[in-house]
Amino acid sequence: MINAYLENMVLTANPVRQVILLYEKAISCLDEATELMERGSAGAEDMKRKYESMGRATEILTVLDATLNMEQGGDIARSLHEVYQALINDLVRITVEGDEPQTLRKMIKILTELKESWEEVEKKVYGRPEATAPAV
Template identity: 45%
Template sequence: MYLQSYLENQVKNAHPLDHVIMLYNKAISCLKIAKKAIEEGLKNPENVKKKAENLGKATEIIAYLQGSLNIEKGGEIAKNLNLIYDILISELVKANLEDNIEIITKSIETLETLKKAWEDIKTNLNAKI
C-alpha cells in the first residue's frame, strides 16, 4: 500500500519531462519482457500471453506519446517524432505477428535513444535553473 501511494505521489509531482521519461521507461520495459517471452519459447501459453500483452502496452504508450505531440508548436521536431512513432507502431504490430526479436531489439534501441535525448533536455533545463 505504501509503495502504491509513493508511486502515485511521485507521478503526480513529477515534472512533465519526467512523465515523458517514465513513459519511455515503461515502453522499453514492456518490449524487453515481450522479447524475453519470445526467446523463452511460444509453445508455452504464458509466454504467448506475456508477448502479446507487453507488445500491446508498449504500442499503447507510443500511441499516447504520439497523441500528445503538438505539431504546430513543436515544429520540425514534433513532425519527426510523429514519423518515428508511426514507424515504431507499425514495426511493433509486425513484430507481434511475426514474433520478430530483431524488430523488438531495434525498437528498444530507438526508444532508448529518444529517452536519452529527453533526459539530456531535462539536464540542460536543470542546469539553467
C-alpha cells in the same frame, strides 16, 4: 503500496520526466516481450504476457504520439510522430506475422536513444534529473 508510490511519482514529476517515465515503461515492456520471444516458450501464459507487453508498449507510443504539439514542436514533433508511427506499425506487424526479437531490440535501441535525449533536455531545463524508480 508500490502502485501508490509510482502514481505519486508520475503525478508530481515535471512534464519532461513524465515523458522519460513513459519511455522507460515502453522499454521495459519491449524487453519483456523480447525475452519471451527468445526463450521460445509457446506456453499460453508466456504468449499472453508477450502480447500484453507489446500491447502496453503500443499504448505508450500512442500516448506519446497523441501528446505531440505539432504547432509548437515543428520539425521535431513531426519527426517524433514519424518515429512513433513506424514503431507502432512494427508492433502491429509483429503481433500479426510472428516473433521478431531482432526488430524489438532495434525498437529498444531507438527508444533508449530518445529517452537519453529527453534526459539531456531535462538537465538543461530543470537542472539535475529526478531520480526514478525502476519501470514496473
